[in-house]
Amino acid sequence: MSGILIVGAGGHAKVVLSTLLASNYHVEGCLDEQPSRWGTSVLGYPVLGGLELLERPDRRAVLAIGNNQARRTLSERYPAVEWVSAVHPQAVVDASVVIGVGSVVFAGAVVQADTTIGNHVIVNTAATVDHDCVLEDYVHVAPGTHLAGQVRLEQGAFLGIGSVATPGITVGEWTTVGAGGVVIRDLLPHSVAVGVPARQRQVKNNDDNHNKA
Incomplete structure (x- = not known):
C-alpha cells in the first residue's frame, strides 16, 4: 500500500x-x-x-x-x-469518542467521553473538548480553545485561538468566533462573533470562511 x-x-x-x-x-x-x-x-x-x-x-x-x-x-x-484520520500519541482521547474520516487531533489536545467528531475536523494543539460534544464536519477548533460539555459546533464552524464555549452552547454552521472570544449563548449560522462575551458582529456570505490554522 x-x-x-x-x-x-x-x-x-x-x-x-x-x-x-x-x-x-x-x-x-x-x-x-x-x-x-x-x-x-x-x-x-x-x-x-x-x-x-x-x-x-x-x-x-x-x-x-x-x-x-x-x-x-x-x-x-x-x-x-x-x-486518513490521525491522533497524536500525546493527545488524550477517551475510548468512547467517535472520529470521522480525515480528521486530526494534535498534541496536547484532550477529548472527553461520548464526544462525536465528524469528517475533516481539526482539533488543534492543546485544545480541550469536554464530554458529549458534537463537532460536525469541517469544524476547526484552534490551539488553546476550550469547549465545555454538550457543546455543538455545526458544520464548518471555526473557534479562534484561545476561545471558550460554555456548557450546552450551539455555534451555527460556518460561523467564526474570534480569538479569545467567550461564547455564553447560541450563535446563528454564517456569522462572526468576537469579544467577552462573544457578540455577533456580522453575517458572512456562505463562501466567506477564511479561517486558518
Whole structure:
C-alpha cells in the first residue's frame, strides 16, 4: 500500500506531518496547488507536485489545510481518496469518542467521553473538548480553545485561538468566533462573533470562511 499524501505544504502541513509520523504512519510526501512549492520539502519530506496526483488509484491522504471551506471543496472534489484520520500519541482521547474520516487531533489536545467528531475536523494543539460534544464536519477548533460539555459546533464552524464555549452552547454552521472570544449563548449560522462575551458582529456570505490554522 502506498504512503499517505499530505495535501498542503504550509505551516499547518508541518503539524499534520509530525502527527502522522508520531503515530507511525508511512508518509510519501506533500502535494500543493502552488507550483512554486513543487520540488521543495516540508520537514524533509518532498513536495511531489499538484493535486492531480490524488486521482491515481488507491490514494491515501490527509487535508493539511486550515481553511474549513477549502477542506470541504477538496474532499468533495476527490471522493475516491481514502481520507486518513490521525491522533497524536500525546493527545488524550477517551475510548468512547467517535472520529470521522480525515480528521486530526494534535498534541496536547484532550477529548472527553461520548464526544462525536465528524469528517475533516481539526482539533488543534492543546485544545480541550469536554464530554458529549458534537463537532460536525469541517469544524476547526484552534490551539488553546476550550469547549465545555454538550457543546455543538455545526458544520464548518471555526473557534479562534484561545476561545471558550460554555456548557450546552450551539455555534451555527460556518460561523467564526474570534480569538479569545467567550461564547455564553447560541450563535446563528454564517456569522462572526468576537469579544467577552462573544457578540455577533456580522453575517458572512456562505463562501466567506477564511479561517486558518
